[in-house]
Amino acid sequence: MKLLFLGTGAADWAIKSEEETLPGERRRSSMLLGEHILIDIGPQSFAHAKRIGVDLTKITDIFISHTHSDHYNKAALLSFAEAAESTVTVHCHADAAAKLALDPQEEKKVHIHKLKVRDTFDLQGLTFTAFSANHYVADSKEVPLHYVISGEDKLLFYGCDGGWFTAETWEYMRKMQFDCMIFDTTVGEMDGNFRLAVHNSFPMLRLIKAALLENHMVKDNCIFIADHLAQTLHGSFAETVGALAKMGMLMAYDGFEIVI
Ligand SMILES: [Zn+2]
Ligand SMILES: [Zn+2]
Numbered sequence: 001m002k003l004l005f006l007g008t009g010a011a012d013w014a015i016k017s018e019e020e021t022l023p024g025e026r027r028r029s030s031m032l033l034g035e036h037i038l039i040d041i042g043p044q045s046f047a048h049a050k051r052i053g054v055d056l057t058k059i060t061d062i063f064i065s066h067t068h069s070d071h072y073n074k075a076a077l078l079s080f081a082e083a084a085e086s087t088v089t090v091h092c093h094a095d096a097a098a099k100l101a102l103d104p105q106e107e108k109k110v111h112i113h114k115l116k117v118r119d120t121f122d123l124q125g126l127t128f129t130a131f132s133a134n135h136y137v138a139d140s141k142e143v144p145l146h147y148v149i150s151g152e153d154k155l156l157f158y159g160c161d162g163g164w165f166t167a168e169t170w171e172y173m174r175k176m177q178f179d180c181m182i183f184d185t186t187v188g189e190m191d192g193n194f195r196l197a198v199h200n201s202f203p204m205l206r207l208i209k210a211a212l213l214e215n216h217m218v219k220d221n222c223i224f225i226a227d228h229l230a231q232t233l234h235g236s237f238a239e240t241v242g243a244l245a246k247m248g249m250l251m252a253y254d255g256f257e258i259v260i
Helices: 045-051 074-083 094-100 167-173 202-214 237-246
Strands: 002-007 030-033 037-039 061-063 088-093 110-115 120-123 126-132 145-151 154-159 178-184 218-227 257-259
Touching: 002 045, 030 045, 045 074, 074 088, 088 094, 088 126, 094 110, 126 167, 178 202, 202 218
Parallel strands: 037 061, 061 088, 088 110, 154 178, 178 218
Antiparallel strands: 002 030, 002 257, 030 037, 120 126, 126 145, 145 154
16 A cells, blocks of 8 residues: 655644745645545645646545545545546545535535445455544534555554544454554644644553554554644654654655555
């Protein structure tokens, strides 16, 4: 499985054009999985994917973890749908569908696949399962989702956004063994930040990683990736790379590519 991170920042990063964005700055959440599948699309995702030469005609499916504006942007969705060769399917929680805010004309341009928690389905040779995330979208019954993706003999966890795991997700994941896990890392080295109920911090990720190891939920060479980093809650790019290395984690950055 090939992962290309198009945006790795939390919602406090300024939304800048491609020309204005400096190396080391982060755009909002988006990841390309293989050639056909996107997970989350922020306001800059389309322009960035286009600039770095992603073949936009090949996009067939877009997974939305939740509808916070750093993970779902309607203009980006319509641009991806326009550029794609075939009709794009948007996968999201059933109660998130209305929050896509597509008018009847726009709805004709995409398929919407409404998910429930623990729905499993095959796509492009991979199997996707939606799990509940410990996260919250105000004024909505939407359940933010984490995705577990298996295929090519690998098991991948995508966990942006969400702090810890829900009890249900943890119980299901205890039967799994991951090759790669991508974590919400909104908060850095802070013990008491108020976001601890809905986002992870470095101290939380140390506990999570220890629990995953002790409960044999990861393979020996599992790759842990920190994603969704807030600008104001972390040190410099180099400091964060170093701090995460000490935790046995890689830091995602815009343009980061890895094959698992
Ligand atoms: Zn977010
Ligand atoms: Zn969020």
